[in-house]
Amino acid sequence: MDRRQKKTRDAIFKAFSALLENKRYEHITVQDIIDKADVGRSTFYAHFETKDTLLKSMCSDIFDHIFEGEMCEYPTQTPQLEARLAHILWHLNDHKSDISGILSSESADLFMGYLKEYLAKLFKMHLSDFHTQTPPDFLLNHLVGSFGETIKWWVKNRMNTSSEDVAKYFIAVTKTH
Amino acid sequence: MDRRQKKTRDAIFKAFSALLENKRYEHITVQDIIDKADVGRSTFYAHFETKDTLLKSMCSDIFDHIFEGEMCEYPTQTPQLEARLAHILWHLNDHKSDISGILSSESADLFMGYLKEYLAKLFKMHLSDFHTQTPPDFLLNHLVGSFGETIKWWVKNRMNTSSEDVAKYFIAVTKTH
DNA sequence: AATATAATCGAACAAAGTGTTCGGTATTGA
DNA sequence: TCAATACCGAACACTTTGTTCGATTATATT
Numbered sequence: 001m002d003r004r005q006k007k008t009r010d011a012i013f014k015a016f017s018a019l020l021e022n023k024r025y026e027h028i029t030v031q032d033i034i035d036k037a038d039v040g041r042s043t044f045y046a047h048f049e050t051k052d053t054l055l056k057s058m059c060s061d062i063f064d065h066i067f068e069g070e071m072c073e074y075p076t077q078t079p080q081l082e083a084r085l086a087h088i089l090w091h092l093n094d095h096k097s098d099i100s101g102i103l104s105s106e107s108a109d110l111f112m113g114y115l116k117e118y119l120a121k122l123f124k125m126h127l128s129d130f131h132t133q134t135p136p137d138f139l140l141n142h143l144v145g146s147f148g149e150t151i152k153w154w155v156k157n158r159m160n161t162s163s164e165d166v167a168k169y170f171i172a173v174t175k176t177h
Numbered sequence: 178m179d180r181r182q183k184k185t186r187d188a189i190f191k192a193f194s195a196l197l198e199n200k201r202y203e204h205i206t207v208q209d210i211i212d213k214a215d216v217g218r219s220t221f222y223a224h225f226e227t228k229d230t231l232l233k234s235m236c237s238d239i240f241d242h243i244f245e246g247e248m249c250e251y252p253t254q255t256p257q258l259e260a261r262l263a264h265i266l267w268h269l270n271d272h273k274s275d276i277s278g279i280l281s282s283e284s285a286d287l288f289m290g291y292l293k294e295y296l297a298k299l300f301k302m303h304l305s306d307f308h309t310q311t312p313p314d315f316l317l318n319h320l321v322g323s324f325g326e327t328i329k330w331w332v333k334n335r336m337n338t339s340s341e342d343v344a345k346y347f348i349a350v351t352k353t354h
Numbered sequence: 355a356a357t358a359t360a361a362t363c364g365a366a367c368a369a370a371g372t373g374t375t376c377g378g379t380a381t382t383g384a
Numbered sequence: 385t386c387a388a389t390a391c392c393g394a395a396c397a398c399t400t401t402g403t404t405c406g407a408t409t410a411t412a413t414t
Contacts, residue, residue, distance in 0.1 A: 004381065004390050025285065026203065029371060040392045045373065052287060059291040067295045082344045084299065085324070089331065089340035096336060103332050105285030108202070110229060111276075114236040118244045122261065134346040138330065142350050145326025146319060147262065153318040154266065155280050159273060163266035167259045169311040173319050175352040181361050181410060206400060217363045222402065 009047060011037040013058060020101025025055070058098065066091040112148055119144045131175045146174070186224060188214040190235060197278025202232070235275065243268040289325055296321045308352045323351070 015036035019028050030051060034044050048054040066088060092099060106113075123143045130139060150170050154161060161169075192213035196205050207228060211221050225231040243265055269276060283290075300320045307316060327347050331338060338346075 002382065002390065008391080030373090031371065041372095042374080042376090042393080043391055046390075050373090052283070055287055056291065059288055063291060063295050067299070082348050085347060086340045086344040088299075089328070089343055092328070092332075093336060093340075096332075099288075100332055102288040103285055103329055105288070106229070108280055108282035109285050110232055111236055111279040111282075114233065114240060118240050122244070122265075131350050134349050138327075138346050139350060141326065141330040142323060142347075145329070146323035149318065149322025149326065150315075151266070151269070152280055152322070153315065155269075155273075155277055159270060163263045163270075166266055167263035169315050170262060170319075171259050172311050173308050173316060173352050175350050179361065179411065185362080207402090208400070218401095219364080219403080219405095220362055223361075227402090 005047075008037075008039055008043055011039055012044065012047065012054065013061075016054060016058065017098045017101070021097050023101075025102060025105040055102070062095050062098065112152075115151070116144050116148055119147060123147075129176055131177045143174070146170075182224075185214075185216055185220055188216055189221065189224065189231065190238075193231060193235065194275045194278070198274055200278075202279060202282040232279070239272050239275065289329075292328070293321050293325055296324060300324075306353055308354045320351070323347075 012033060015033050016028070019032055019036060023032070028051070030041075030044060033051075033054075034041055037044075048057065120140060123140060127136065127139065127143075130143065132139070134142075147170060150166060154166050189210060192210050193205070196209055196213060200209070205228070207218075207221060210228075210231075211218055214221075225234065297317060300317060304313065304317065304320075307320065309316070311319075324347060327343060331343050
């Protein structure tokens, strides 16, 4: 790969990453990026079709690195899985600033954010039903987050499953004490 | 409230909802909305500061309705919670099209989407560790989704907890068999 | 029914962003 | 050295945004 290409690519990544620390993804413009990266407009579009493509490339770089060597078959035991998860989390530290920026974006998250406000109120009343050997805020986040993901799954599947069954499934995979 | 206001508000909601069925939230413009709603440009901005405000108002309408009467203290027992969750899911059917549209948005979801691809591969190897009385795709979605939410929580808390502890917490609240 | 009030219209506006093109310049790898 | 190619940068047409303002129109009230 041409040195110039790599240099430009890195400059764009770095600028994008820096911008993400102070600005939401949706509000960052290509103009912002090329200004910060000090790169010509046409050069940007020579590398990336769009802003989303840039994000995708960046994610691939990060994830390929983190999950490298993690994808082989292991004896499937929960302790082993736990170690793997810890390992992934450990590597994520290397990209702390990028990730923080990206995760603070909006949109479907706008919807989920509002939904979660209501779910949180609801689950708070039932916190004592569940496993309590974890910090309360972790537990609450887990319940709200995973039930939110359940709703996404359900909607994605065109709400084919009955609501009773979905609720049953959710209770089934979540540990009570 | 003036009839005209309500009429305009409804027209905008309806148009927005219709647009969401065929177009991602991020790509819908105010122009699209006022064209479909057949409403003056200035009228739109008289009602909503921005597109996000519109979404927020819409969400409030939906959630206030669904969670109405759900927010009082009950005897906190898991079967009772299960019924409540089912009830919420049931009501969500009334807003199927809106919700489907909103939940298909991108951005932070772009990042999470890529991350989840990797997580899914990983969890697939460990599926047999977990509770199996649910459909496999539900289980996989739950594990990937809730671990993704765990990562969000962790990042949001500035990664203060050690990665080992986070992994431990996650395993603790998730039911194995 | 008459009237004051308030919502809507529509056109125009500056500002900002998008994505593309193209001729010229500079760097690279062979 | 030299051909290939990556970059520059300016210009382009186009879209979107958010605001303004005077002219209409519908509304609630008396």
